[in-house]
Amino acid sequence: MIEVSHLSRQFGTFRAVDDVSFSIPTGQIVALLGPNGAGKTTTMRMICGFLGATSGNVLIDGKDITQDPVQAKSKIGYMPESAPLYSDMIVEDYLNYVARMQNVDAAAKVPALCKTCGLKEVMHKNISELSRGYRQRVGLAHALMNDPEILVLDEPTSGLDPNQIEDVRSLIKEIGKTRTVIISTHILGEVETLCPRVIIISKGKLVADSPTNELRERVGNSLSLNLTLGGASFTDAQKVFAKIDGVVGATKTDGEKIKGERKLCSLRLSVKENAEVRKEIFDAAVKNKWTIYQMEVQKNSLEDVFHALTQGKEEK
Template identity: 65%
Template sequence: MIELSHVSKYFGDFKAVDDISFSIPTGQIVGLLGTNGAGKTTTMRMITGFWGTTSGNIRIDGEDINSDIVKAKSKIGYMPESAPLYAEMIVEDYLKYLCQIHSQKPSEKIPELCKTCGLTEVMDKNIGELSRGYKQRVGLAHALINDPEILILDEPTSGLDPNQIEDVRNLIKEIGKTKTVIISTHILQEVESLCDRVIIISAGKIVADSPTSELKESFGQNVAVNLILEGCTFTEAKKVFSAFDEIKSVTKREDDFKSPSKKAIGIRIHVNGNIEIRPEIFKVIVKNKWTLYEMTNVKNSLENIFHMLTQKDVK
C-alpha cells in the first residue's frame, strides 16, 4: 500500500508537485501520466525515497517513509527508463552481484528471476551484447531482486519492437497480480492495455484519478461526428448545424479522409457531452437535399482526455 497525503515539492521557488494525495493498494497496476515537467518523475522519486518531500507525508504499508528510509526502500523496486546496467558483465554474474548486495541467495533467487523475466537463453551473454528488449528484462530483474512489494517502472517498453513490447507487457501483468505497480509512460495505448487505474498530473496537480475503464465515461464517450457531404459549402453546413444547442462547434476535418468526389467536403461536428446527435443530423441532411457519403462517431480516447487535461502544460 502506498499513501501520499498533501505532498508538495519545491525546487527553490518552483513548485514541481502541488499538494497531491492518493493511495494505491497491493495488486493494482497504476498508470502515472503527465507531460514533460508536469511532476510525475518528481512524484516517483519521492515515493522511492530518492528525494524528500517539502511538505506532506508518504507512507509505505502505513509507515512514514522518513521514519525508516532503509526499511521503506527495501519494499520498493525501481526501474528507470535507461536501466543502469554494467554492459561488460555477463548476465548471470550481474545477477549474482545483485544478490550479494541485497543479501539474497543466488541459488534460489537467480532461477526464479530467470523464469519470471525470461532470461534463461541469455544468462551466459555479456549485457552489452543484448538486444534492447533483453536489457529491459535484465533491468526488470534488477528491480525485482529483493522481491519488493512495490514496483515502479519508468517507460518500461521504450525503444522495444512490437514483439518485445508484448512480452514485457505480459510480464508486467503477471507481476501486477501480487505487487503494487506504478508505470510512467507516454504510450497511452500501453496504459489502456495494462493499467487498472490512471492518475494524470498537470502542472504539479492531480487532474484525474480514475479506474481506466471509467475514465472515458467521466468525460463522455461520443465527442464528435465525422461527415462527408456533397451539395453544400462548409459555410452553409456550419450555419445549419450550429443552430443546434447540442452541438458545441463545427469544424473542417483535418484527418486524411478519402474524398469520393471533388465537390465533397469533410466536416467534424463536436457535441456537448455524451449525446447521440446522428438522427437529428441525418434529418437536416435529408431536408436540405445534401448527399451523405459518411457519418461516423468519433469515440473519446485516453489520448483525447490526456490532451484536454494537460493542455496548459504545453508551451
C-alpha cells in the same frame, strides 16, 4: 499499501508536483498517466525515496519514506525509464552482483528471476550486446531482486519495438498478480491493456483518479467527430464549430497540410452523445467555403478523455 499525502516538489520557482494525494492498496496495478513532462517521474522518485519532497509525505505500509527510509525502501523495487546497468558485465554476473549487494541468496534467486523475466537465452551475454527489450528485462530482474511488495516502473516500454512491448506487458501483467505495481506512462494503449485504475497528472496536479472503465464519465457521455477540412485553419474552424449547440470542444489531430492549392486541417470535435450536429457542421463549412474531406463519428476512447483532461496543461 502506498499513501501519498499533499505531495509537492519545487525546483527553484517551478512547481513540478503540486499537492498530489492518493492511496494504492496492496495487489493493484495502477497507471500514473500524463503528458510528457507532467511530473510523473518526479512523483515516482519521491514515492521511492530517491528525491525529497518540498512538502507532504509518502507512507509505505505505514513507514514514512523520509523518516524511516530503510524499512520503507525495503518494500519497493524501482526501474527507471533507462535501466542503469553495467554494460561491461555479463548478465549472470551482474544479477549475482545485485543479489550480493542486497544480501539475497544469489544461488536461489538469480535462476528464479532468469525464468520469471525470460533471460535464459542471454544470461551469458555481455549487457552491451543486448537489445533494449532485453536490457529492460534485466532492469526488471534487478528491481525484483529483493522480492519487493511494490514495483514502480517508469515508462517500462519506452523505445521498444511492438514485439518487445507485448513481451514486457505480458511480463508485467504476470508479475502484477502478486504485487502492487505502479506504471508511469504516456502511452494510452498501455493503460487499457494493463491497468484497472488510472491516476492522471497534468502540470504537476492530479486531475483524475478513477477505474479505467469509468474514466470516460469524467467528461460526460459524448462522441468524437473526426473532420478533415480543406481551406480552413484550426483556429477558424474551432471558433465556427464552437457556436453549434452540442459541440463541447475541439482538438487539433494532425496539424495543417497542403493538398493541391488548398490548406487541409484535421481536428476532433467532442459532441454530446445525443446531439445530431453533422448537418449544421456541413452548413457551416459550406458558408465558409470549406471542403469536407472526412467526417467520421466514433465513441469516446481513453485517448479522448485524456486529451479533455489535459488539454492546454502540458508542462514541465
